[in-house]
Each structure stands twice: as C-alpha cells, then as structure tokens.
Amino acid sequence: MSISAQQVKELREKTGAGMMDCKKALTETDGDMEAAIDWLRKKGLSKAAKKADRVAAEGLIGVAQGDGSAALVEVNSETDFVARNEAFQGLVRTIAKEALASAGDRDALLAADFPGTGRSVNDEITEAIATIGENMALRRVAVLSVSPGVVATYVHNAVADGLGKLGVLVALESEGKADVLNELGRKIAMHVAAVNPLAVTPDEVDPAVVERERTVYADQARQSGKPENIIEKMVEGRLRKFYEEVALLKQVFVVDPDKTVEQAVEATAAEAGAPIKVVAIVRFALGEGIEKEESDFAAEVAAAAGS
CATH class of the missing domain: 3.30.479.20 (Elongation factor Ts, dimerisation domain)
Known part of the structure; x- marks a missing residue:
C-alpha cells in the first residue's frame, strides 16, 4: 500500500524516530499507526522522543x-x-x-x-x-x-582534531601570504578565546550597550557636582576606555602585550606583503547561556536503590 507523507510526519512526531525509519515502519505494518509505533519501539528507534525534554x-x-x-x-x-x-x-x-x-x-x-x-x-x-x-x-x-584572505580557526580544550569546548573563527581580508595570515589569524583567535571581545571595532559595538554605559558614566559623573560640559568630557574619556576593553582591535594583544591587536595587525602587514583587515570574529563556548539542571546525586542514587 501507499504510505502518505502525512502518515510519516505523524509517526515521527509521536516517536521522534527518523523519517526513513518511520516510512519503513508504516510500510512493514501496512500503515497501522499503533503497530508502526510498536515496530519502532522493538527496534529501539522511538527512544528519542522520551529524551527530548x-x-x-x-x-x-x-x-x-x-x-x-x-x-x-x-x-x-x-x-x-x-x-x-x-x-x-x-x-x-x-x-x-x-x-x-x-x-x-x-x-x-x-x-x-x-x-x-x-x-x-x-x-x-x-x-x-x-x-x-x-x-x-x-x-x-x-x-x-572571505576573498581574498583566510579564515583562521582555534579550538581550546581540544578533545580531538577540530573538536573541543570552545571554538573561534577569525576572518582576515588580505592579498598577503596565506601562511603569514593563518599564523596571525590563529594568534588573534587565541586572543578572542581568552578575552571574548564584543566586536571587532568600536563602531561595531552594540549601540544599546554603549548607551547603557554612557548613562551609567554620566550618572556617576554628576554625583561629583561638576558642570555638564565637564561631565560630557569625563563620559567620553570613560567610553574610550570602555572601547579598549571590549573592541578587539583596541585591546592589548595577549600574545604580545606590548601591542594592541590593531598594532599587531599593522606590523604583520609588512611581512604578509599586503594590508590586512580583520573582517569578523565568531566565538562559541560550549553551553554558554544554557540553564543547567541542578541535581542531587545522592538523592538520585537513593531513589534508584529504592530507599
């Protein structure tokens, strides 16, 4: 008999099994939904749905x-x-x-x-x-x-080739030597892994974040009783310091603390034989932002033992 896409979809939603396995289950059971569920259970393929939450x-x-x-x-x-x-x-x-x-x-x-x-x-x-x-x-x-250029990578706490707990990408736009670009890109990626900048340049920092900082700095400055024109200068000075802390190019380079990242890029351009632009960065840290369940291991063991 012919198995419809709707039948396959329904079985998949009920069991969490793969599409092809659902189709095979329905074919083997002549389209009987309950029998197909049992077929998948016997094959151990309906377990996924129980674990989805x-x-x-x-x-x-x-x-x-x-x-x-x-x-x-x-x-x-x-x-x-x-x-x-x-x-x-x-x-x-x-x-x-x-x-x-x-x-x-x-x-x-x-x-x-x-x-x-x-x-x-x-x-x-x-x-x-x-x-x-x-x-x-x-x-x-x-x-x-990026073209021309390279996208360098770095994996921190690697457990195998290309796999780990934290990964970084750094895109460098340049017509320079690829080996020089890759080496610089890897060092910048290591810096990003360690420091976690919010953006590449000050202009790319989220305006909402900047405005929040500006408001805090202004409120703090007003408590000093200084006039508004002085407060404005104080705020701008604090923001420049803020950019140095959160914008990649303005940060002190962890690989070479005598330079900022921007200065390191400029210095490497001569070796690469062409100007270099840091186009973009991405940093993934495993599980960041996920609310983990707290468990009482002793209680779990006691429950398993039936006590």
Missing part, C-alpha cells in the same frame, strides 16, 4: 575549514561522558563539515543530507539519540567566508 548543555564545539571559509557548530549532549564517545565525535565532525555549505543557517544545515546515510542531519541526530541514549541537539552554527 532533557537538558543538553554538554557536548562539543566542532570546527571545519574550507577554501577561504570556516564553520563552527555546537552540538549538545546531556553529559560530558558522551562527548568522549567516538561515535558522537564523528557526528559532530561531519556536521561541522556539512555546515560549510549552510551559510550559517541552522535550519538549512538540519535539512542537509548527512553523507552516506540517506538521512538528513536532523534525522541522523535523532538516530544518534536512540543509539547513544541521550538527548542531543544542534544548537547553533556560524560560517565566515
């Missing part, structure tokens, strides 16, 4: 490089133990490579074909949930491209 804040950051481009992905799991699983590492590594063609669009990446499976990336994650036994999710993706 569990917090996944561990996992890995994956990095992949292409020609003049690079991608970052964050794939979360429930425990750090799974992040050390070779199957999970292989999943993240492949997703990062596929992300290069996604233009940073998470939905496009989830819908992309997962190589060698006949499934989408999203369905492959669902398969991994059923196989490994933990909730997992592709949380975010970023891609930087």
Whole structure:
C-alpha cells in the first residue's frame, strides 16, 4: 500500500524516530499507526522522543575549514561522558563539515543530507539519540567566508582534531601570504578565546550597550557636582576606555602585550606583503547561556536503590 507523507510526519512526531525509519515502519505494518509505533519501539528507534525534554548543555564545539571559509557548530549532549564517545565525535565532525555549505543557517544545515546515510542531519541526530541514549541537539552554527584572505580557526580544550569546548573563527581580508595570515589569524583567535571581545571595532559595538554605559558614566559623573560640559568630557574619556576593553582591535594583544591587536595587525602587514583587515570574529563556548539542571546525586542514587 501507499504510505502518505502525512502518515510519516505523524509517526515521527509521536516517536521522534527518523523519517526513513518511520516510512519503513508504516510500510512493514501496512500503515497501522499503533503497530508502526510498536515496530519502532522493538527496534529501539522511538527512544528519542522520551529524551527530548532533557537538558543538553554538554557536548562539543566542532570546527571545519574550507577554501577561504570556516564553520563552527555546537552540538549538545546531556553529559560530558558522551562527548568522549567516538561515535558522537564523528557526528559532530561531519556536521561541522556539512555546515560549510549552510551559510550559517541552522535550519538549512538540519535539512542537509548527512553523507552516506540517506538521512538528513536532523534525522541522523535523532538516530544518534536512540543509539547513544541521550538527548542531543544542534544548537547553533556560524560560517565566515572571505576573498581574498583566510579564515583562521582555534579550538581550546581540544578533545580531538577540530573538536573541543570552545571554538573561534577569525576572518582576515588580505592579498598577503596565506601562511603569514593563518599564523596571525590563529594568534588573534587565541586572543578572542581568552578575552571574548564584543566586536571587532568600536563602531561595531552594540549601540544599546554603549548607551547603557554612557548613562551609567554620566550618572556617576554628576554625583561629583561638576558642570555638564565637564561631565560630557569625563563620559567620553570613560567610553574610550570602555572601547579598549571590549573592541578587539583596541585591546592589548595577549600574545604580545606590548601591542594592541590593531598594532599587531599593522606590523604583520609588512611581512604578509599586503594590508590586512580583520573582517569578523565568531566565538562559541560550549553551553554558554544554557540553564543547567541542578541535581542531587545522592538523592538520585537513593531513589534508584529504592530507599
């Protein structure tokens, strides 16, 4: 009998199993929805739905490089133990490579074909949930491209090649020597990993953040009782200091504290043989912003023991 797309969709929503597995289940059971659910349960493929509401804040950051481009992905799991699983590492590594063609669009990446499976990336994650036994999710993706130039990468706390707990991309626009650009880009990426700047230049800092700082500085200055024209100068001075703290190019370069990042870029341009422009940066730290569940391990053990 013919299985409709609506039937497949309904079964997938009920079980969390992959699209192809849902279609096979319905085919094997002549379209009987309940029988198809049982078929998936027997195969162990309906486990994913039971785990979907569990917090996944561990996992890995994956990095992949292409020609003049690079991608970052964050794939979360429930425990750090799974992040050390070779199957999970292989999943993240492949997703990062596929992300290069996604233009940073998470939905496009989830819908992309997962190589060698006949499934989408999203369905492959669902398969991994059923196989490994933990909730997992592709949380975010970023891609930087530049021409001419390079996109350098850095992975901190690496657990395997291109996989770790924190990843950074740095796009450098230049016609200079690629090896020199890559070395500079990697150093800047290490700086970004350590310092976490808000933007590349002062002009790129979120205006709302700047306005909030300006208001605080002005209120503090007025408490001194000084006239408004003096207060304005005091505020501008404080903002210049603020930019030095949060704008990448104005920051003291952690790799060479005698220079700002901007001065280091300018100094390297001569070696590279062409001007260099830092176009963009991206920094992913694993689990940042995710509210993790607090658990009482002793209570969990006691409950498991039936006490």
